Amino acid sequence: MGHAGRLDVTAVMSPDTTQHQAPAKRRGKQIGLAFIAPFGLLFILVYIVPIVYAGYLSLFQEKLIGGNTFSGLANYTKLFQDAQFWHGVSRVFWFTLVQVPIMLLLAMALALALDSRRLHGAKFMRVSIFLPYAVPAVVSTLMWGFMLGVKYGLFGSLNNTLGTDLNPFAPGTTLISIGMMVTWAFTGFNMLIFYAVLKAVPRELYEAAALDGANEFQVVRRIKLPALRSSLVIAIIFSIIGTFQIFSEPQILPSMVANSGITTDYTPNLYAYNLAFAGSQQGYAAALALVMAAITIAVAYAVQIRGLRNAFED
């Protein structure tokens, strides 16, 4: 039987391949593995290990009296009943729902304007709109804190001259101010994504449209906006991930302005930080971080599925 088998193989393959193919394939595989090894190693080290470690931590409760004890899923059940956590989640959820559309519409409008070729100094504009993205959140928060501050900032002078009593950092308006900071920081980034996509649209399409007598608005509606669709999904996902993680702004603002309404559980990320470092509840904070990650992934995934389906239907 073995003999027959060998015969079969040789009958199908040329002698050359029977001798060399298998080892070559294996060697190719090894080389391939060697190439991705540096990446794989780093990936495991900085992505997988921390997650596994967080998962491990989340199964323990650190107590001031009694030390570290294994608690199974107690941290998770506690989290699901933690009103402070869910307040924070709903806050970033609403924040996302309002801020992301505004920012993306703005970014899209700017990208279309840059792509229209009717602007002077388009390059300068492109860079200067993108620049805020390069400013660290800590610095930009300090900057906006000074500008929007009622006592010593721009709004202080504004209130003085107009005799008004506007306060961008009252409990009711703080979130709006944070939304503004975030929009300022990330509009340029999203604009660049959109702009790159628009650049990739074949110029022939525009020529054809011009020959057909389409005006600029029709070009935008029929060619440019459809082209932006799939990149819009990506931009939405990036933005959701970003806004769900808001941390620096609410972390820094309270030390700059009094009574801004920011509490230690203002956003889930801030809450996790405070649980871990002020409450020494590392295990609970780890559970929170993982649940929040799961929520973010779920929302982003839902958007992706919905968005891409729509994009393909058209």
Next chain:
Amino acid sequence: MRLRKKARLFSAALALMLVLGACSSGPAESGNNQVKLTVWSWDDTVAKAVPGFEAANPNIKVKVVNAGSSFDEYTALDNAIQAGSGVPDLAMFEYFAVPYFAIPGKLDDLGKLGAEDLKKDYAKAAWNDVTVGDKVYALPSDYGPSVMFYNKTTLKKAGVKKPPATWNEYYEDAKKVRALGGNHYIAQDTGDLFFLLSLIWQAGGRPFKVNGTKVHIDFTEPGTTKAVAFWQKMLDEGLLNTKVTAWSDDWNRTLNDGTLASQIMGGWLTSSLPQRAPKAAGDFRVALMPQWQRGDEVGAENGGSGFGIPAAAGHKDAAFKFLEYFTHGGGLSSRVDAGAFVPNTSVLASTDSQNKVNKYFGDQKVGPVLAHATKIVASGWQYPPFFEWARSAYGDLVSKFYTTGKGSLTGILEEWKQRMIKYGNEQGFEVD
């Protein structure tokens, strides 16, 4: 992105541990029995005592490290203890943080090293602050007797000739100051916990009763309710500036232009007020805080700190030697000269501190007032061992009240108590 942030958090924590470990590697003794002490302190005056100490103890080298202030240092210390390396030989603690470290056994009992012999040199209340149960876990290094800083000029403008001696007078004077209009207030408040506690403290309330791992919380004692009701009245009648927070830029401004007529704070403000309000030079004076009963002399505390030796420290005997030196012995005077306000009876009673006039305070002799305020601090106050956490929880609750005006201080304290009970029990204490 979420993951990256996590990774960053963990690597940051790791890096911190490594750095701290590098800063203070434990027993680094060389051939001739040299001991290297690491001291964590955010009090700059401690370093002033080092040269004298090293000269007197050639076999001990002292390195003073600023590992962050307050909360940051406690976190770093907790991490170092957990990691089992990089633990300093001496660390600074605010008084309220002493039980947090002492009760779980993270601090050494200084009694065995001879601390009890030093007791008589410290103001009673300060000694009480570093005592948990009947053991002493730190030596007091600076103190904050609650006193009243008042702007004489502003009060005069409002028609107040003498600083308020009772809380009733304070209330009446507050109305007069408010009548000046504009931004004139007798004081500011945006939910300063330590002020409220000092008010309760002075009125005789003792909301926290700590016995080992048992904590009893009660905000319904007569002393507590009296103090809280009084401050609620001040807030309700709009007699306090609730827009300006202490330590902010605005605060400096209002202190400078004289629109805030008084500050009831720890005596430590004496040294920083001249920098905060240089334009008000000559306007401010210091007095005892107003009393609940005319003729009484009861004080309270607002801040202060001491140094303790972590149980995991490497060189406890040498550490105690230095601790004794800069909080009681030969190094104390160099710190006092550098501006430290210490609760040592020997210093408070010295003719030097009694007779020195302070130019900023209109040539007032400030020393005797502070010394007297220290002597009359009421005893028996305790902080719960999870006060650091409780502080941030209070901040969350109170910010809503001060911004919306909805609710009451009593309601907040009750809610605060419930949160402390929940947290404390989760942390293995018995809290009720």
